[in-house]
Amino acid sequence: MNVEMLTTDFLDRAVDLYSDVVGVVSHEGTEYTYAEFADRVNQVSNALLEMGVEQGDRVALLSPNTHYFLETLYGTNQIGAVFVPMNYLLTPDDFDYILNDCEASVVIADYDYAHNIEPVRDEVPAEHFVGYRADDIDGEWTDYEEWIGAQSTSAPERPDIDEDDDASVNYTSGTTGDPKGVVRTHRTEQWHALILNQHMEISDDDTYLWTLPMFHCNGWGHTYAITGTGGTHVCQRTFDAESTLRRVREHDVSFLCGAPTVLNRLVSYIEENPDVETTGDRDVRIATAGSAPATATITTVEDEIGWRIIHIYGLTETAPVITTSNSPRRLAERGRNLKVSQGSEALCTDVRVVDDDGNDVPNDNGTIGEIVVQGNQVMDRYLNKAEATHEAFNAKRPGYFHTGDLATIDEDGMITIQDRQKDIIISGGENVSSIEVEDVLYDHPDIAKAAVIPTPSEEWGEAVTALIVQKPGAGLTIEAVKEFAGERLARYKIPKVVEFVDELPETATGKIQKYQLRQEYWEDEERLVGQG
Known part of the structure; x- marks a missing residue:
């Protein structure tokens, strides 16, 4: 049997099996069951349709980690439109470029960040501007709650969506300075979430705290994986150590993510506040990526804070997860130092380290080559950049995405990044x-x-x-x-x-x-x- 792989499958399953479970907790503490959350998603869809948004149109969102980020994602995708989450740390010029490049028809923005859209709104193609807490935004913005509140909670009629249709566009810094729009299809997003589910050990009793920005690769896929598995999203607008630890205790959080910088700030906070409780009743695990965490950081987080670290590696173009060092078998053999490596290939993913001719380097943990990858979670293309897309998939080994990261690989297939080929920090x-x-x-x-x-x-x-x-x-x-x-x-x-x-x-x-x-x-x- 061949069934289309769609992003809508995740919320559909949550409603079917966990309608009465608290699915989303807003930053302010409002709780929504999955049934209530789905009603709000339907209202977003109906509001977009009333604005004239059609299948394939792009809906851009500028928001920190909020319940309405999740609502907008699902509300956009279920009408066949394309979700474009934007990095809220960017400048007006960046948003000018992105909104023109993706030809967004609607912009939805948070009250803390809409001021960076306002200077360029006359320069971009969007005709509709919706603001969360519009009264707190200068300029003419439709208020988000009033916008969806006027709509029916009934599910809209869904168009025929193909798994190869675009689902989202995530922008990443380009080596030449121009952001690249990474186009992800419904199929790649679903594979992305399924692979994440496996390696992050996600289950239906997980409570996931949003400290990782949701705009990063759609929250590394947790927007889908937590929902489809029936876990609970706890939204925290942005990271700070005190609020994070408080929410971990109050909501009995079992899982969260953060770059090594987040780990270091948590360690510093706890060193200054040694009596603070770091868990609720359950064990906590934290996934980290970006640069590898230092061995000392891993030791402190696991031994003193009491959280288990899962280290993963990838890029926006690869969803991101393509390797992980979360291998109990290898950890038992080689110890905790394994977690500073990028690890071995993820499920159903072919990761290789190749030389300049595209040949595999020896598995000697010494010879350096470029990491290349094949996998169903890898992007479809760069938006409007055919030449860059062709180069990314053909530079050394045709058919593989070329990461630009230089690494070694050992006899167990464990990869350790040594340098970067791209001019990226x-x-x-x-x-x-x-x-x-x-x-x-x-x-x-x-x-x-x-x-x-x-x-x-x-x-x-x-x-x-x-x-x-x-x-x-x-x-x-x-x-x-x-x-x-x-x-x-x-x-x-x-x-x-x-x-x-x-x-x-x-x-x-x-x-x-x-x-x-x-x-x-x-x-x-x-x-x-x-x-x-």
Whole structure:
């Protein structure tokens, strides 16, 4: 039997089996059973249809971790429209680019972030702007609760949706600075969630706390996996250690996610508050990705906080999960240090490390190659970027997605990232294009040359670091550089470290040798990528 794999299957199952279970707890504490949540999803669908949204149209959302993020996702997908979650840390110029690139017909925004849409709303194709708590937003916005409140809770008639139809577009930083829209189909999203379910050990009695931003690969698939399995979503708008621990206790949370930066902030908070309770009645596990957590961090989280760490690896283009070190068999054999590696391939996923000719490198844990992957969870394409799509799937080994991450692989198939081929910095779990930051710095009238590289950081894994040669007679300060960058870049892209140098190493053709610069900063590290 061949049945279409659709994102709508997850909420349908939750309503069929868990209609009376609390499915979603809002940031403010309002509880919705899955039946009540589905009613609100239907209202979102009906409101979109009344606005004229048709199958294939894009609906963009700018929101932190909220109940209405989940409502908008399902409400969009069940009418065959395409969900476009946006990173709330971006700038108006970024949103201008994204909304034009995806040709969004509707924009829904949170009251804390809508001010970054307002300056560009006349420049984008969207005709409808809906705001959560619209009274708190400057400009003309339709209030979200009034918008859905006027609609029936009856399920709309669903169009014929094919599993290969677009379900979502997730934007990621490009190496040239322009964001790339990662197109994910209903089929890839469903595979994504099923693989996640297996490796995150999700069950119907799980209570999942949203500390990971929902916009990241649709929350790494937990928007689907937790729902379809019948667990409970507890929404927390953004991460802070005190609120996270309070919600863990109050809601008896069993599962959450966070980049190594989140782990480090939790460790710091508990060191300052040693008597705080870190669990409810149940054991807690936390999944982490981005840069590998440091061994000391793993030890502290597992031994002192009492949470079990699951380390995964992937990219926006791969859903993200393509490897995990969550292997009880290997952990028993090799110990906790295994968790600093990216681990072995996920279920139904073919992950290889290849040389420049596309051949597998030896499984000797020493030879470095690029990670490439085949899997049903891998993206369909980059939106409006046919050339970049072709390159991503054909650069060295045709038919495999090329990650740009350089790694070794051992006799057990365990992969450990050593370096990056792409000009990307992963700082606090966010991807930063070093070229984009350099382009901004070169706009400063007193900067002659600039190189932006990752440097080791205990807090961030990798710190965005700017090495700057000033023009003769200039008197720049570190604060002035950061302020200049801050006026033009999202907060997480602003250099955390600024150093003034007399010169930068260059090739004979005048290209800055960033690899040499990176080696100078990473010479005491085991690898050229961060461990938070």
